[in-house]
Amino acid sequence: MPGQKLARISAGQFATMITAGYLGLGIFYFPREAVSAAGRGGLYAFWLDGVIAFVLMRLIFQMNRVVPHETFSGFASDLLSKPVGYLLGLYTILYHLALAVSATVLFSMVLGNIFLPSTPIWAIDGALTVTAMSIAWGGVAGLARTLQASYIPLLLLTVLSIILAAVSIRHPILLVPSGDIRIAAILHGAYRQFLIFIGFELSVTLYPFVRDGDQKKAERYSYYGLLGIMVALTMQYEVIMGVFGPYMTSQLRWPLASTYRIISISGFYISKLGTLLIVLWTIVVAAFVSVRLWCLAHDLSVFLEAFVPIRYNLGIILMGAAAILGTFLFPNAKVADIWNETWLIPFGIGYLVGIPLIVLTVASIRKKKTLHLQTLTEDGKEL
């Protein structure tokens, strides 16, 4: 950020932001994709996804360590030559934007369908994006703090929701892991379900903001975060399966929302507590989008530095506007589905695998340049 003092975040905040960075998009499809492909073996597909996510996270952190004090968009053009750097910068920006648009559209459709049927989608989407923009407005420190403060209550609510939904489990037999293991189906399910883990690639931008000396800890915490998500979602999976069974689950458009919608407590102020919980998932989606917007604004200012210097806040406005306008590309939920399937997953996985490999390979060849980049940033060059 030109002309702006570099704010620093702690290891815990880094892990929170990374975790917030991937959950928001796939969560509402979960576990439909895995179950429709692999039946009761869907859990294995999901666990496989978790392992893959862990490996890719390791890989991307390894890449971040090559130039730990500079964002990827900052050092890409130096390390990988200018055209390649610009190309990758553009890829990063477009991909993050697509993720943000897709997540807000999806959530707006879920919410619009069950909660605000007469409200136009753009209004739901716009309100969400504007909120996300305002959270990201103050920069990384404020964003990280907001996420920390809102994620802890959400965690409690998630546990509560799992307990509440677990009451509706009709078929405990479904909780036992299945012996039905079909490798091809599981791989297929894992591929389609991977959407839930796409998004932690924002660490390429976030990594340099971690306090000096906290990097290792930040990485470790991110792994813990992943583990926590795996545990929570496994529980969620079990509840959904126990309630609906594999056939119904693969037919539900948004299994998570459907599961919450059957939670109904008689004798409480709010009887449809599940519906309330769906609305509270706004926090997850807003976090997902605000982290994205922060990344986008940052990358945009680095990307455009050579042409026009733009401020971080202008970047936020531009990207937020782009995210709102992007909504109009999606007339209905099915289009969003198809878009996610055909574009976001392959490009996301491509990014997650491709970029670390390229950077690590080039860094091992151009050792001198890498060393130069490392010392340059340590000398206090502004990011």
Add this chain to the structure above:
Amino acid sequence: MIKGLIRKLAALFMLLLLSVTLSGCWDDMPLDTRTLVLAMGFYPAKKPGQITVDFSFPTPTGLTSSNGAGSGGGGGKGPSFDTLSGTGYTLAQAFSAAQAKTNRDLYLGHTILLVFSTHLKAHQFNLLMNALDRIGTLDKTPFVAAVSAPFSKVVGVKMTQEEFPALYFEELFTCALCTQFSLGVRLWDASNRLATPGVDLVLPEITPGAKGKGPEVDHIALYRGYHYVATLGHSETTAYSMAAGKSRKSSLYFPHHWHAEFNAVSNNMHLHVDPKGSTVDVTVSLHFTETLESLDTDTESAHQLAVLSRVSSAAIGRRILTFLEKTQKDDSDVLGVGRQLSWIDPTAFRKYRPWHRVYPHVHFIVKTAVKINKMGDLK
């Protein structure tokens, strides 16, 4: 200059806000401008292919009287609830037709009871369930019941215990301990059963009571897929509730064995399926607990209890087996044998397709165990 512009913009914004606020917008619709549909009934219309949907809702009179005292208007004499009907080829058409008859928004967010006529054609039932699953405002938690009598006889009846009949049925189905059998089926449960192969739908049937009495719920309606098959009487319903592990407050009487009477018979059920060649062995294991309510001897002996336990377990087993054979005749897999198989051994289940050809030939074994846990207060 800029300050003035900001002030003008702010004024404009305020005006805009005020006008929007005054005109009402989007989802903002106060409760008193909504017709709160509490129950919906689905019937085949006179014209073939069409359906009639009945919407039961509380009237302002009903609302104020249920509230004790309203703050304004209302208070007049009149029925506390009313029914609107709409007819059409689809749910949406019927809905529009009904909406045309009221000045308020027909609001489905508080629908707590859906009744389906047993005369509905399978494809109509299918269409309706599909449409209901897609309505966003309609929660998936309303209770579903079958009826053969007209809507006005079952849900349009004035009740002594509850202001609105729909509330009566909701409480009846919600409270597992208040009823003899917990027969309540929620919409999501029903659509789940309809969507899952290897299991069939069983709905409680609401029957109109004798003259001057409220409707009763002690029958069940069996379905095969979306086809209505049969309605079972009280005795078979008891057998079903036991077989499905849903019995709560049944009682058993053995006139030939010391006039023993058991009360609060409750049980749980475990289903075990074992594919054997072209057929499937199904073991239904049932564990009952009963309370000994009366006995013609003064005190019971260990021998008596052993005999009673054996006798009641045999009697229940026989009854359940008869019931299951009846469902096989009707080809309605009420216990979800096929579903169980599909979970345990999906490849075997795939071999048995279509399941409805296999189910009538399934071999049932009913194992019952009875535990007499309470002996009454004094003795």
Add this chain to the structure above:
Amino acid sequence: MWPFSRRRNQSTKQKPSEGESLSKAMAEAAALSQNVNTADAAIQYTSGTDLTLLKDIITETSTLEERLSAFTTDLAGSGSLDSFSGNVASAYERLKNTVGQSPDIIIRRFFIGTTVRIPAVLAFVDGLTDSQIIDQDTIMVSQEYDRAYAISQDPKRAHQIVHDSVVASGHLTVEASWQKLLVKLMGGNTILFIEGTENVLVVDTVKYPARSISTPTAERTVLGSQEAFNEVILTQMNLIRMRMKTPDLHFDNISLGRLSHTNVAIAHIEGLTNPAIVSAAKQKLAVADLAEVQSGQELVPYLTDRANTLFPLIRRSERPDVVARELSMGKIAILVDNTPFVMLMPNTLMDFYQTIEDYTMNSWYGTLERLIRFLGLFLGLLLPPLYIALTSVNPDLLPTKMVLTIAGSRVGLPLPPIFEVLTMWAIIEVLREAALRLPKELSNTLGTVGAIVVGTAIVKAGIVSPLMIVIITLTALGLFTSPSYEMAAPWRVLFWLLIIVSYFLGLYGIILALLLILGHLASLEVFGVPYLSPFGPYHGRDMRDTLVRFPEPMMTKRPTYLQSLKPKKAGHYDATPDESPSIYQIAQERTHD
């Protein structure tokens, strides 16, 4: 401020010319005075018009003349306009013609010594001073001093002799600059000029008219101390020092306000409070160029970077025990003269929800109190928006029976819920404001009458539902469960935001608005201390004194966010008999009974 002070800094070279110009001006003034007098007589003779204005001019000019003559004496004696020349007569004139025109300033001439008589002048402000010190310990002992001969022998050391052997007052200082002398005089000190010496004695006779130490009104407790600060900064310091006897407690004094010269003291504990906070506060206050400081609120924009935020960043307390407690945590306190509220900083949001009451009772009670406060905040902030959201936008969330009840209570009402809320809120706000302004006796009556009569009548009239009365009452009370008065204000404003969003987007809007508020809170900082700490950034240990108050033995560390130099607050308390058997000896002996 001294009218000629700007010239003080000019180089000595120019002084003769300054003197010349002064005497020239004096001559002109005398001539002018003469002319005016003549003119006056002439006009009076020719016409009968009102001549007050002219008379004023005449008085002013003659005063100016005398003042200028006193200046010239000073200038001639000490070579500077700002210094006292040692000439008591000129000092008298100068005083008489500058500050002496106010009736509360007393200027008195007298002689030191019985045999040898040395002229002296003293001046003080009547009412701000202790007359006993002036009468007995200063004037009387001076007049009866029998060795004044020594003073006459060495007039340059006169002040030293008087300081050492004559005046019987505890606090005596020496000052030579007129500018400082006058400020001290106005602050309640007595200044004593002695013939021959350029040094002026300043006797501390300060005795402000002060309220006695009363019980706290804004922060009441049942079991805590019943003392509150009064307006006098010295008393404030005393009250704090009574509770903090450590020599490390420092009060750094600053005088602020071009006109008010308000004493402002920054209190902190040396070696404990993070010095960065102390120096930042000093630097920020140093640049504050204000005309006057009356309530301390004027200083807030200088002390915080985000002065335009809704939320209070500086906590004000009238309780010395609260201030002492916060100082011991590692905060700083800013004492402002004439303000009975001491400013504490840096704060987090949580600090505004802590009271001394939480610590005077056990932790269970403290926790309960805290939770009730947050329940109050929740009810006050969210109940009306939730009412709008749940009755208009998302009625499906409520239980069917409750919806039927609400719908029943709304039958026949002319207004939609949002205007019900607006109507009732307007009534409540007007009642509240009126009750605040009225005398105590009336306000109680008004509150009761307003609440009961208006409430009942408006329901009878069929304008709002009875439920609304319950909701709005809870709202009005809920927001004021916040222990600090200033914390209720932001929520009362944000309430409107929530009302509007709940109208448009229902519950979803409320959640978004709460996220917005959270985001804003997270972005606030005071001296680098995050406002939302310990929730964001998360500090697990600091959570022990937030929503739940842990028992004291478990809170042995100071808050992390203050980055105190000594993080440990209390020693580890061995609560088990194994670790410290001696403590448990008595208990064990008793068990043998």
